[in-house]
Amino acid sequence: MGPKVLQSKTEETAVRVVVRVRPLLPKEVLHGQQHCLWTEPDQRRLTLGTNRHFQFQDILDETCSQDATYNACVQPLLAAFFQGFNVTVFAYGQTGSGKTYTIGEASISSISEDEQGIIPRSMAEIFKLIDENDLIDFTLRVSYLEVYKEEFRDLLEVHTTSKSILIREDEKGNVGKCDTHRLPIPGKCINKPKYNLLPCSFSVVWHKGM
Numbered sequence: 639m640g641p642k643v644l645q646s647k648t649e650e651t652a653v654r655v656v657v658r659v660r661p662l663l664p665k666e667v668l669h670g671q672q673h674c675l676w677t678e679p680d681q682r683r684l685t686l687g688t689n690r691h692f693q694f695q696d697i698l699d700e701t702c703s704q705d706a707t708y709n710a711c712v713q714p715l716l717a718a719f720f721q722g723f724n725v726t727v728f729a730y731g732q733t734g735s736g737k738t739y740t741i742g743e744a745s746i747s748s749i750s751e752d753e754q755g756i757i758p759r760s761m762a763e764i765f766k767l768i769d770e771n772d773l774i775d776f777t778l779r780v781s782y783l784e785v786y787k788e789e790f791r792d793l794l795e796v797h798t799t800s801k802s803i804l805i806r807e808d809e810k811g812n813v814g815k816c817d818t819h820r821l822p823i824p825g826k827c828i829n830k831p832k833y834n835l836l837p838c839s840f841s842v843v844w845h846k847g848m
């Protein structure tokens with residue numbers, strides 16, 4: 639019997655690009671700064687200035703909550719993840735555009751539940767789905783990597799040197815972080831990572847093995 643999960647709502651395309659527009663910050667309003675772009679979510683179109691139009695697979699305008707963002711972009715991927723697909727989510731944008739806010743610092747316990755981003759929401763849902771599938775054994779491993787200037791840093795083991803952090807694909811196509819001392823065969827992973835989450839310059843790699 640397969641895992642009890644929602645039907646995957648992921649579209650046929652392998653890559654989906656969604657733009658999220660953040661509201662002006664109080665300090666920006668205070669300085670009289672103005673919006674420089676307009677969204678037409680129904681048309682999935684964003685206009686920069688007056689005449690530079692861009693089309694995306696989805697537009698999340700400034701009224702879009704963290705919950706709605708998660709439901710639109712990430713929740714459907716978890717169904718695919720539980721069906722054994724590799725899944726990657728990453729935020730890309732210039733400084734101050736809202737990458738960290740959207741992905742969500744799992745380590746900040748002071749933020750309200752409504753404000754939580756993708757990491758704490760997806761972790762909660764993964765554990766919920768594991769609980770619901772109590773006939774199956776799951777092992778969940780999490781890595782938390784920062785990529786800065788082409789160098790890796792292990793944020794859970796900050797003394798690990800960049801050179802000893804390797805991202806490898808195993809013979810089943812699972813991609814994940816391997817520490818050199820844990821590799822039984824050079825270039826092969828002993829664990830079975832299945833899920834990558836790449837919040838901007840941070841990378842969280844989830845390993846799911848059965």
Ligand SMILES: Nc1ncnc2c1ncn2[C@@H]1O[C@H](COP(=O)(O)OP(=O)(O)OP(=O)(O)O)[C@@H](O)[C@H]1O
Pocket residue numbers: 659660661663731732733734735736737738739740838
């Ligand atoms: N959708 C949003 N609603 C309300 N505030 C937001 C939203 N997105 C971002 N912010 C706020 O905007 C500011 C900048 O966001 P954030 O730090 O996430 O940007 P960033 O892209 O991660 O920047 P950097 O690359 O410099 O780290 C923060 O104060 C954040 O709380």
